[in-house]
Amino acid sequence: MPNALDVSYIKKDFPILHTKMNGKPLVYLDSAATSQKPKQVIDAIDTYYKEYNANIHRGVYKIAEKATAEYTESKIKVGKLVGVGSIEELIYTRNTTESINLVSLSWGDQNIRKGDHILISEMEHHSNIVPWQILAKKKGAILDYIKLNDDQCELSYESLEKELAKKPKIVAITHASNVLGSINDVKKITRLAKKNGAVVLIDGAQSVPHMPVNIREIGCDFFAFSGHKMLAPTGIGVLYGRKELLSEMQPLFGGGDMIRTVEFQSYTPNDLPWKFEAGTSNIEGGIGLGAAVDYLNKIGMGRIREHEKKVTKYALEKLDGIKNVKTFGCGQDEIEKRGGVVSFSIKGVHPHDVATIFDSDGIAIRAGHHCAMPLVTGVLKEGALSRISFYMYNDESDVDKAVSAIDKVKKTFRMS
Amino acid sequence: MPMDMYVEEIISHYEHPHNKRKMEKSDADFKEDNPLCGDVLTMHIKVNDGKISDISFEGTGCAISQATASILTDHVKGMKIQEVKKIDYEKIKELIGIDPGPARLNCATLAIKTLNGAIFVYEHKKG
Numbered sequence: 001m002p003n004a005l006d007v008s009y010i011k012k013d014f015p016i017l018h019t020k021m022n023g024k025p026l027v028y029l030d031s032a033a034t035s036q037k038p039k040q041v042i043d044a045i046d047t048y049y050k051e052y053n054a055n056i057h058r059g060v061y062k063i064a065e066k067a068t069a070e071y072t073e074s075k076i077k078v079g080k081l082v083g084v085g086s087i088e089e090l091i092y093t094r095n096t097t098e099s100i101n102l103v104s105l106s107w108g109d110q111n112i113r114k115g116d117h118i119l120i121s122e123m124e125h126h127s128n129i130v131p132w133q134i135l136a137k138k139k140g141a142i143l144d145y146i147k148l149n150d151d152q153c154e155l156s157y158e159s160l161e162k163e164l165a166k167k168p169k170i171v172a173i174t175h176a177s178n179v180l181g182s183i184n185d186v187k188k189i190t191r192l193a194k195k196n197g198a199v200v201l202i203d204g205a206q207s208v209p210h211m212p213v214n215i216r217e218i219g220c221d222f223f224a225f226s227g228h229k230m231l232a233p234t235g236i237g238v239l240y241g242r243k244e245l246l247s248e249m250q251p252l253f254g255g256g257d258m259i260r261t262v263e264f265q266s267y268t269p270n271d272l273p274w275k276f277e278a279g280t281s282n283i284e285g286g287i288g289l290g291a292a293v294d295y296l297n298k299i300g301m302g303r304i305r306e307h308e309k310k311v312t313k314y315a316l317e318k319l320d321g322i323k324n325v326k327t328f329g330c331g332q333d334e335i336e337k338r339g340g341v342v343s344f345s346i347k348g349v350h351p352h353d354v355a356t357i358f359d360s361d362g363i364a365i366r367a368g369h370h371c372a373m374p375l376v377t378g379v380l381k382e383g384a385l386s387r388i389s390f391y392m393y394n395d396e397s398d399v400d401k402a403v404s405a406i407d408k409v410k411k412t413f414r415m416s
Numbered sequence: 417m418p419m420d421m422y423v424e425e426i427i428s429h430y431e432h433p434h435n436k437r438k439m440e441k442s443d444a445d446f447k448e449d450n451p452l453c454g455d456v457l458t459m460h461i462k463v464n465d466g467k468i469s470d471i472s473f474e475g476t477g478c479a480i481s482q483a484t485a486s487i488l489t490d491h492v493k494g495m496k497i498q499e500v501k502k503i504d505y506e507k508i509k510e511l512i513g514i515d516p517g518p519a520r521l522n523c524a525t526l527a528i529k530t531l532n533g534a535i536f537v538y539e540h541k542k543g
Contacts, residue, residue, distance in 0.1 A: 297453060348477065349479075350453070350454075350455075350477055350478035351453075351454075351478075352453050352478040352480075352520070352523065353422070353478045353479045353480070356421060356422075356519070356520065357422065363427075367453075368452055368454070369451075369452070369454065373451075379455070383453075383454030383456075383476065383477075384453055384454040412422045412427065413422075413427065413430075413479075414427070414431070
C-alpha cells in the first residue's frame with residue numbers, strides 16, 4: 001500500500017482552506033461539486049497572464065510559442081494521467097457535460113436512427129441523461145436504463161444483460177456516482193457492451209480526480225471528465241475519443257483553429273484533435289489543468305484513492321452510528337466499491353435546513369437532488385439528500401466536525 | 417448569520433403548522449414547487465365578498481418554506497384579495513421575522529407564489 005498522505009502538509013497548498021466562513025474556519029466537504037485549487041495551479045494561471053499571454057497556434061513570436069507549447073504540453077500530461085498516448089484523441093471542452101453533448105450531437109446525430117436503443121443507467125448525473133433524451137426525441141430512438149440492485153449499491157448485471165439483448169447502439173455509464181459514491185466496474189461493462197456491438201461512453205467526472213484511471217485498459221470509445229473537479233479551473237474539460245470514431249465525426253462548431261484551409265464555398269477540417277476545438281481555446285484553463293495534473297502526480301493517484309477510502313470508511317462508521325441518520329450506497333464493508341462521497345438524510349429535517357446549519361459552523365456541504373433527479377426521487381424515493389464529499393485535503397477531523405454539526409441540527413429541531 | 421434563521425417561531429411553526437389541512441369545496445387550489453430543493457406546497461382558498469374567508473395548505477419541504485406557509489396563511493385570513501396581492505418579499509421577511517438570505521430566498525417566497533397562483537386561478541374561474 002502506498003505511503004499515507006500528510007493532510008496538514010497538503011492543506012498548506014490550498015489558500016482557501018485557511019479562510020473563514022461565517023466566522024469559522026472553512027471546512028470544505030463539497031469536492032464532488034468542485035474541488036479547491038492549490039496555489040501551484042493559481043500561480044500557473046497567474047504566470048501565464050503576467051509573462052506569456054498570447055493566442056496559440058498562430059503567433060510566430062516567442063511568447064505565442066510558449067503559450068502554444070504549454071497548452072499542448074498540458075494535453076500530453078492529461079493523456080499520461082489517464083493512459084492515452086496520443087493527444088489526437090484528447091479534445092478540450094468546457095466540462096464533462098459539454099464532452100458528452102459533443103458525442104450525442106456529433107456521433108449521435110450521424111449514427112442514431114429511428115427505433116435504435118440508447119442505454120444509460122439509473123445512477124447517472126443529468127449530464128449523462130438529458131443529452132440522450134434530446135437525441136432520442138430528435139431521432140425517434142428509445143432510451144433504456146440499467147437498474148440498480150435492491151441494495152442500492154451497484155448496478156444490476158441481470159438488468160444490464162437484459163438491456164444489452166436489445167442491441168443498443170451506445171451505452172453511456174458513469175464511472176463513479178456523485179450521489180451514492182458507487183464505483184462501477186466499467187471495464188467489465190465495456191467488455192459486455194462491446195460484445196453486443198455497442199459504442200461505449202464513460203462519464204469519469206467523479207473518478208479521474210480521485211483514483212488511478214486508465215482509459216485504454218477500460219477499452220471504451222469515449223471518456224469524459226472535468227478539470228474543475230481535479231484541482232484545475234472551471235471551464236476546461238476533456239473528451240477522449242477513439243481516433244477511428246473521431247475521424248468519422250463531423251465538427252460541432254466551425255471557425256478558426258478547426259480548419260486547415262477555407263475557400264469561398266468550402267473548408268477542409270484541421271487534424272485531430274483541433275477539428276473539434278473551434279475558436280480561441282481556454283488557454284488559461286489548459287495551462288491550469290496541466291499544473292493540476294502535475295500536482296496530482298506529485299501526490300499520487302493511488303495514495304489519494306487509499307486516503308479517501310480511509311476517510312470515507314471513518315465517515316460511514318460515524319454516521320451509521322447516529323440515531324435518525326441514514327446513509328446511502330454501499331456499506332462500510334464494501335469500501336472498495338465506493339468513492340469519497342457520502343449522501344445522508346436526517347429524519348424529519350429537510351437537507352436544505354441541514355446545509356444551512358452546517359454553513360453556520362463554517363462547513364460547506366451540498367443539499368438537493370445533486371443533478372440526479374431520476375436516482376434521488378425516482379429510485380431512492382427521497383425529495384432531496386445532504387451530501388458530504390472528500391478530497392486529498394480532508395481528513396477524519398473534518399468528519400468529526402460534520403458529526404458535531406449533525407448534533408447541532410438535531411438540537412435545533414429538538415430531536416433525540 | 418444563517419443560524420439565526422432557526423428561531424423558536426420558525427421551528428415551532430414547522431413542527432406544528434397552522435392551517436395545514438385539506439379543504440372540501442375550496443374556490444381555488446394551486447400547487448407550486450421548488451424542484452431544486454424538493455419543497456412542495458398546495459394552497460386552498462375560499463373567497464367571500466372579495467376576501468379570503470378560509471385558507472389552508474398541504475406540502476412538504478424545509479423548515480423555512482413550511483413555517484412561512486403556516487405564518488402567511490394565518491396572516492391573510494379575512495384579508496381582501498387586492499391587499500393580499502400587494503404582499504411583497506419585504507412584507508414576508510417582516511412576517512417571519514428573519515432574513516433568509518439569497519440562498520434560501522426561494523424557500524421563503526414559495527408560499528406567497530403559491531397563494532398568488534390560487535388567487536389567479538380563482539379570478540380566472542370567475543371570469
